[in-house]
Amino acid sequence: xxxxxxxxxxxxxxxxxxxxxxxxxxxxxxxxxxxxxxxxxxxxxxxxxxxxxxxxxxxxxxxxxxxxxxxxxxxxxxxxxxxxxxxxxxxxxxxxxxxxxxxxxxxxxxxxxxxxxxxxxxxxxxxxxxxxxxxxxxxxxxxxxxxxxxxxxxxxxxxxxxxxxxxxxxxxxxxxxxxxxxxxxxxxxxxxxxxxxxxxxxxxxxxxxxxxxxxxxxxxxxxxxxxxxxxxxxxxxxxxxxxxxxxxxxxxxxxxxxxxxxxxxxxxxxxxxxxxxxxxxxxxxxxxxxxxxx
Amino acid sequence: xxxxxxxxxxxxxxxxxxxxxxxxxxxxxxxxxxxxxxxxxxxxxxxxxxxxxxxxxxxxxxxxxxxxxxxxxxxxxxxxxxxxxxxxxxxxxxxxxxxxxxxxxxxxxxxxxxxxxxxxxxxxxxxxxxxxxxxxxxxxxxxxxx
Numbered sequence: 001x002x003x004x005x006x007x008x009x010x011x012x013x014x015x016x017x018x019x020x021x022x023x024x025x026x027x028x029x030x031x032x033x034x035x036x037x038x039x040x041x042x043x044x045x046x047x048x049x050x051x052x053x054x055x056x057x058x059x060x061x062x063x064x065x066x067x068x069x070x071x072x073x074x075x076x077x078x079x080x081x082x083x084x085x086x087x088x089x090x091x092x093x094x095x096x097x098x099x100x101x102x103x104x105x106x107x108x109x110x111x112x113x114x115x116x117x118x119x120x121x122x123x124x125x126x127x128x129x130x131x132x133x134x135x136x137x138x139x140x141x142x143x144x145x146x147x148x149x150x151x152x153x154x155x156x157x158x159x160x161x162x163x164x165x166x167x168x169x170x171x172x173x174x175x176x177x178x179x180x181x182x183x184x185x186x187x188x189x190x191x192x193x194x195x196x197x198x199x200x201x202x203x204x205x206x207x208x209x210x211x212x213x214x215x216x217x218x219x220x221x222x223x224x225x226x227x228x229x230x231x232x233x234x235x236x237x238x239x240x241x242x243x244x245x246x247x248x249x250x251x252x253x254x255x256x257x258x259x260x261x262x263x264x265x266x267x268x269x270x271x272x273x274x275x276x277x278x279x280x281x282x283x284x285x286x287x288x289x290x291x292x293x294x
Numbered sequence: 295x296x297x298x299x300x301x302x303x304x305x306x307x308x309x310x311x312x313x314x315x316x317x318x319x320x321x322x323x324x325x326x327x328x329x330x331x332x333x334x335x336x337x338x339x340x341x342x343x344x345x346x347x348x349x350x351x352x353x354x355x356x357x358x359x360x361x362x363x364x365x366x367x368x369x370x371x372x373x374x375x376x377x378x379x380x381x382x383x384x385x386x387x388x389x390x391x392x393x394x395x396x397x398x399x400x401x402x403x404x405x406x407x408x409x410x411x412x413x414x415x416x417x418x419x420x421x422x423x424x425x426x427x428x429x430x431x432x433x434x435x436x437x438x439x440x
Binding site for chain 2: 117118142158267269270271272275276278279282283284286287288289290
């Protein structure tokens with residue numbers, strides 16, 4: 001692409017010089033060189049962008065059809081910032097009284113509409129507590145690998161290097177389970193391209209997102225994975241927690257994921273308490289505290 | 295001659311493309327609120343430690359003023375996953391390296407900040423915190439989310 005851009009620019013400059021040599025356009029020769037180059041650069045940038053778009057479209061067109069009942073592979077959110085969601089979910093159903101109390105008086109997030117100064121943040125992630133489910137889908141949703149076995153779908157996440165087991169053997173969700181950070185999950189194929197997961201038994205110490213949106217242990221979460229084509233998956237996440245929210249709502253709505261090459265080597269993103277503590281001591285706390293005396 | 299005419303803007307163009315295409319995955323959720331988004335400092339220093347860690351990598355270095363006073367600085371960049379994509383590594387710095395750094399300092403005057411750019415002794419320039427000097431400010435946010 002850069003070679004093509006260089007060629008375009010070379011041709012443009014050559015063309016200008018040829019015309020000047022032939023005195024075909026005397027006004028052109030009086031234009032300052034910097035202006036011509038600037039205009040050329042703008043054109044080039046637009047051209048490169050167009051080429052990129054065309055390349056992406058071509059790439060999309062190349063994707064084959066979705067395989068039947070298969071979502072194995074390494075997936076990444078197409079829009080990485082949307083996957084990370086630093087400010088939390090875009091919107092949610094209104095809080096119940098219980099939910100509002102937790103959100104406004106207990107949780108002190110570092111981002112979103114109820115953001116507090118850094119020194120007052122009590123986000124459990126700051127001390128390396130588990131993100132839990134479904135926060136792992138609503139904050140720092142980095143690449144993850146899906147492995148399918150005869151009776152399970154395993155989801156292995158880069159962020160915090162954790163995995164979930166989704167049972168596909170036809171079992172029911174447990175009645176009145178002891179809460180877990182990542183709950184209990186069962187899944188089934190709704191059709192050949194759509195896998196639906198139900199999760200319950202979630203530990204309510206975890207937050208939903210980076211904005212400190214709470215949930216209770218009564219929450220049920222539904223994930224719907226729809227394989228659009230071979231290289232594209234869409235995820236929709238529905239939160240149903242009547243103790244915290246007055247209605248069910250979508251925390252992710254057809255968020256697009258792209259298939260990464262099978263040989264992608266995912267890095268670790270592990271919260272080591274000692275490293276987190278060092279970061280706080282060396283960077284976060286000095287930057288937060290009062291002005292040091294000279 | 296024509297080629298040299300082309301080289302300069304193409305280099306500028308290449309630099310612009312690099313800046314524009316830098317992934318902004320990491321900067322958006324850690325620690326922007328405590329830094330002075332309107333201020334940048336450039337200084338020479340000697341690396342004392344380079345930590346390749348979550349939630350953010352950071353470098354410690356010392357500066358010495360005209361009177362011989364030594365200041366101990368600590369400046370952060372993003373996490374190893376994101377910095378790897380930008381060409382950084384565990385071995386990017388070692389104690390004793392002479393560097394020229396541009397930082398966005400803390401509002402409170404403490405010798406900490408976001409590392410925007412570093413020039414190594416061999417002249418190589420590394421871009422640190424996404425957007426770099428003169429770039430858009432990061433989203434104000436809370437502390438460590440490893």
